[in-house]
Amino acid sequence: MLAFMTTKIRLFVDHPLGAAQSVELTREQAHYLFAVMRQPVGASVSLFNSRDGQWQAEIVEAGKRKGILLCKKQTKALQMPPDLWFMFAPIKKSRTDFIVEKAAEMGAARILPIQTEFTNSERVRRDRLQTHAIEAAEQCGGTFVPQVDEMRSLESLLSEWPSDRHLMFCDEEKVGQASSLAGFPKGPWAILIGPEGGFSKNERQKLNGLSFARSIALGPRILRADTAAVAALSLWQTHLGDWS
């Protein structure tokens, strides 16, 4: 009965967690736990909800479409990511999924799909991307799941930009220049990754003219958008985030 000895299964639940708190599962979670993972009553599962850290919980009721877990003890404190927005222009489906997964893994606090002039996809399924962010946190031991926003246009987002938030964007025309974040101030930030075709001339002019925006280069080779996403997040986390 390996299931009794390990607590490898981690589930994100949208439910308060605390001592002796009982947690009702959704239909999908019950299916996953009992039909897919074949967990019996009495088995342990780790739960987190982006608010109360990670809790070890015991299965007390297991049904086909429902189930109840009972929180036993907190096994990890809540670990909030830095105040970092991750903005990106959706590309092909599998790479968009990948970008969301990576942003969640790398510690973005909020994920914002952005419509730019050269963005091909006119809409994204927010709920599907949110599911990817949840799965990434479940896999990677995180206690926080970044919210995925509905897609909106870069223009409208910039027009309501919060005055205290800095913006770092990856400028393809800087290819070959040093990729330095030296002198970038601490505080709330957003990273913006453009679409495969890059930013339009208008967009680049606009971005370069914003007082809160800084551009960076990412080496002498052209990077795909998903690569640029992980690279930019790595550099930001090391210089300004919780990797330093």
Place this chain on the structure above:
Amino acid sequence: MLAFMTTKIRLFVDHPLGAAQSVELTREQAHYLFAVMRQPVGASVSLFNSRDGQWQAEIVEAGKRKGILLCKKQTKALQMPPDLWFMFAPIKKSRTDFIVEKAAEMGAARILPIQTEFTNSERVRRDRLQTHAIEAAEQCGGTFVPQVDEMRSLESLLSEWPSDRHLMFCDEEKVGQASSLAGFPKGPWAILIGPEGGFSKNERQKLNGLSFARSIALGPRILRADTAAVAALSLWQTHLGDWS
């Protein structure tokens, strides 16, 4: 006739390139250029071979299974990556493909699949991985394709380690510590990314005892192997490679 005006198609060829050099295509390349991309005689294609930079070439013969191109002029000088080996333990197929693609994009000079104690795949198809590295270079404007080695064991590789090459490995037990490359010397390096289950206790002990090896942490969250690959390459390139 858009094809005459753009030279968006880039092909890696294992053939010398130079002024007035004619280049015979392989069967696969001919199929791609003429059947898939529908390029006519007279159209321009960019060629590179990891040695002679990028050349604009004109299609002079187009057949079903063969074709000949004629080099016109060099359009990009050869850009060698830094002397960086990228070593990784293959994981699931799609993520292994992804890691190879990213290592090529990020500027590794050589890619070495490594068998560790916790590596699940016993073998990888070297030719398939090499194709991914070529496609990444074709897509990303590179003029160099890293060689993908046959898989070998970490132990055997370490037993013949070149005396002048440093080794950076990502230590999961350092999760939460600062990810700093400060003090890492310049010179030939290798990056080693472990498998999903991490390194074994023996391997970690051995790695930590090597005079040429340095460990780094990659933030407070556990990263998947493919994420760790891009993150480690970003940090190395910024500090010691050609991003600085």
